[in-house]
Amino acid sequence: MRDTTSALFEFLLRQGDNALVLGHRTSEWCGMAPVIEEDIALANIALDLIGQAKLWLEYAGEQEEAGRSANDLAFLRDAYDFRNLLMLELPNEDFGRTIMRHFLFDAFQVPWLEALSESSDQRVSDIAQKASKEATYHLERSEYAVIGLGDGTEESNRRMQNALTDLWPFAGEAFRDDNIDRAMHDAAISPLPSMLQPVWKIKVQSTFQLAYLTPPDSEFAHSGGRIGFRHTEHLGHMLATMQFLQRAYPGATW
Amino acid sequence: MVTSVALSKDQIWDWLDSVPDPEIPVISIVDLGVVRDVAVSEGGVLITITPTYTGCPAMSVIAFDIETALAQKGVKKITLETQIAPAWTTDWLSEKGRARLEDYGIAPPQAAGGPERCPQCKSSNVERISQFGSTPCKAQWRCKSCMEPFDYFKCI
Numbered sequence: 565m566r567d568t569t570s571a572l573f574e575f576l577l578r579q580g581d582n583a584l585v586l587g588h589r590t591s592e593w594c595g596m597a598p599v600i601e602e603d604i605a606l607a608n609i610a611l612d613l614i615g616q617a618k619l620w621l622e623y624a625g626e627q628e629e630a631g632r633s634a635n636d637l638a639f640l641r642d643a644y645d646f647r648n649l650l651m652l653e654l655p656n657e658d659f660g661r662t663i664m665r666h667f668l669f670d671a672f673q674v675p676w677l678e679a680l681s682e683s684s685d686q687r688v689s690d691i692a693q694k695a696s697k698e699a700t701y702h703l704e705r706s707e708y709a710v711i712g713l714g715d716g717t718e719e720s721n722r723r724m725q726n727a728l729t730d731l732w733p734f735a736g737e738a739f740r741d742d743n744i745d746r747a748m749h750d751a752a753i754s755p756l757p758s759m760l761q762p763v764w765k766i767k768v769q770s771t772f773q774l775a776y777l778t779p780p781d782s783e784f785a786h787s788g789g790r791i792g793f794r795h796t797e798h799l800g801h802m803l804a805t806m807q808f809l810q811r812a813y814p815g816a817t818w
Numbered sequence: 819m820v821t822s823v824a825l826s827k828d829q830i831w832d833w834l835d836s837v838p839d840p841e842i843p844v845i846s847i848v849d850l851g852v853v854r855d856v857a858v859s860e861g862g863v864l865i866t867i868t869p870t871y872t873g874c875p876a877m878s879v880i881a882f883d884i885e886t887a888l889a890q891k892g893v894k895k896i897t898l899e900t901q902i903a904p905a906w907t908t909d910w911l912s913e914k915g916r917a918r919l920e921d922y923g924i925a926p927p928q929a930a931g932g933p934e935r936c937p938q939c940k941s942s943n944v945e946r947i948s949q950f951g952s953t954p955c956k957a958q959w960r961c962k963s964c965m966e967p968f969d970y971f972k973c974i
């Protein structure tokens with residue numbers, strides 16, 4: 565059994581790494597999106613996520629008491645030390661898949677951050693309240709885009725359906741409770757992730773109905789990312805790009 | 819120079835109100851609502867600021883501009899503290915700031931979630947182009963009367 569402090573560190577890494585990894589993936593769209601408005605939107609969303617990651621990882625570093633800053637945690641950990649959901653590290657693929665991933669994540673993140681706003685840990689509550697405003701704005705957009713593309717052309721519907729079919733087996737990882745979650749729940753720092761699954765399901769299913777999309781009829785969920793047991797082969801490649809500068813030129817600043 | 823005279827809080831607020839927002843220079847950082855508190859003591863001046871958006875790249879520029887502006891007025895010891903709670907809201911924009919935004923061509927935030935009117939021709943016949951814009955705090959809209967695109971300051 566771990567004590568609450570190191571469990572809190574792990575919990576904070578999960579929050580920070582989700583935001584960081586999705587933020588980095590989203591930033592890969594910069595200059596590549598199908599239209600300029602989407603390019604700008606994705607760059608702004610990436611910025612929000614990286615800003616949130618900084619707040620979580622700063623706090624994680626303080627809890628760990630090993631002198632690691634948010635930057636150290638972001639740029640000097642290896643793939644197996646990351647605690648993000650597997651879904652967030654997958655390559656972007658096409659635009660539809662990017663939007664679908666954002667939607668599946670945003671629909672979780674909004675009720676999750678709202679719940680964390682009530683955390684017994686003041687700092688967790690403060691960060692969650694700040695991030696919650698941004699997440700709500702992101703969900704408004706990703707939900708609208710999923711409906712627009714799902715209920716769009718034959719091709720856009722096909723691509724969104726493919727994205728949903730591919731990502732669905734990754735979406736459930738967010739709701740798998742483990743010992744860290746139970747320690748956080750016991751300390752009233754966070755709810756159990758599983759408690760949010762019903763709300764999430766109602767949200768995504770009502771959106772998919774409007775979007776003429778059908779999620780696979782399966783509860784199977786790949787897991788291992790948030791507990792750091794097993795990542796996909798994609799995370800290491802992503803980190804090779806993201807961390808290159810700090811690895812090649814340690815301590816570089818501008 | 820203010821070396822011997824005790825600094826007043828109001829004086830510091832006045833000076834900060836002349837520091838422009840780096841991305842929208844027609845409004846000050848005080849108009850924007852990012853300056854949350856000013857405390858003056860014998861040890862120096864403590865300024866508490868809050869970020870608009872968590873990843874807003876202007877925040878480090880704002881911190882630098884505050885230090886520069888106060889140092890130019892002769893303030894010796896300036897400490898900046900960042901506070902994230904309560905979270906920044908567009909409700910903190912000053913009336914002066916809102917009016918200046920519109921004069922500049924940026925529609926000020928509205929609780930309804932969209933601009934009240936086109937900042938150019940004042941028509942209310944407007945539509946959204948994108949939820950996001952050139953900086954984290956803005957969205958892109960278009961006027962269907964004068965056909966001009968314009969920025970809208972997002973309401974959060």
Ligand SMILES: [Zn+2]
Binds near residue numbers: 938
């Ligand atoms: Zn107009």
